[in-house]
Amino acid sequence: MAEKRKFTHAQLIRPDEGIRVHLLHNGLYRSVGAHGHDFVELLYVRSGKAVHRVNDKTFRAGAGDAFVIQAGDTHAFEPITPYFEWIDCMFLPAFVDYDVRSLLSSRKYFSGDGMETDYLMQAMLREYEEKKPAYLTKLRGYMLALLAELGRQIEQRADLYYGSRKKTRLLQEAVEYVHLHHRDKITLDDAAAKLGISRSTLSRLFRSHANDSFAGFVNAYRLERSGRLLRAGDLSVRDAALECGFADGKHFRTLFRRRFGMTPGEFRRAAEDPAEVPGEPGRL
The missing domain is CATH 1.10.10.60 (Homeodomain-like)
Known part of the structure; x- marks a missing residue:
């Protein structure tokens, strides 16, 4: 998959935060063309379906699926339902004390029993939007729990x-x-x-x-x-x-x-x- 665009953390992530969490849907972006970036991106599908391409692999993405896009990867997706919505979390590896490289971009992850992944992603979105005192500390805690949950799925x-x-x-x-x-x-x-x-x-x-x-x-x-x-x-x-x-x-x-x-x-x-x-x- 040919890379079309390259994004940097300086463009999208505030240096005093090291993380950005926001809600996106195909009303804003009908499709997302092939691109890469120098930060890690965690995508969590909240509703709808899409075809998601990461490097040389193609995935069918649906509600509950999550993807870890490493720095240097190229990815793109095309919604296949009238409405497609996802939580997008962009962060620098130094933001959290976890070996993010252990999470493969060549696979997809899912919400396990108890919907823990869904809960953590929703909580992170809320914390980032509200920016209450100590929100970055709470975001680190949620992020660590989330990455650990995804890591278990490697087994x-x-x-x-x-x-x-x-x-x-x-x-x-x-x-x-x-x-x-x-x-x-x-x-x-x-x-x-x-x-x-x-x-x-x-x-x-x-x-x-x-x-x-x-x-x-x-x-x-x-x-x-x-x-x-x-x-x-x-x-x-x-x-x-x-x-x-x-x-x-x-x-x-x-x-x-x-x-x-x-x-x-x-x-x-x-x-x-x-x-x-x-x-x-x-x-x-």
Whole structure:
């Protein structure tokens, strides 16, 4: 990732403080282009989702995720939801007695049990904004606790927990993507890009956790929707197919008959007698 801009602590951090904490959102910055800086930056996502790129790695960032950007790193992110909000903490390593270099920028961190990371970031933001007496002392204390909390996640056990949590959340968001875009042409590549992961990762996710291919899941959901529309009787077979993303009527009829054991027309006529209509496909 080519670096476009370079920021210095003299530009953004007051020398008498050594730290700056503020709340940002994509109403202020639609996206943040590739840049670097000579200080450490801690980003904590409060709401929304974005694709975050750090050096040569790409991450999907969501609420509860945290990133440590070391001096000399290059990073950028692009929001993928209408609203994306994060707490940005910029500081000099000398501000706190902790080996910040031990926190890797090649991974992301998360709010653990009890939401301790979330609590500490919110407390730091409040202290910095209010600047009450001894606010820098309190900020050092919060920062030390926060860095220690993130440091614990370097251990293998935290990695395993996060890996499981990440897969569950990714699958939920992939399913939401299908539900929102089932009328459109959905490809594995497009869905993976939107989620900030590789097509192979998304494919394995569906096969291991949904017991289906991505295309198979998309078609199953479309067939479920079309069955509901036909049962309601408000649309023709052709319109129901188009409404659910099936542009090829022959392909739709083939898949429908394979799933329900009857043609769409037969299904619609049988809907007058609910006892004759097969059950709908299950959901995740």
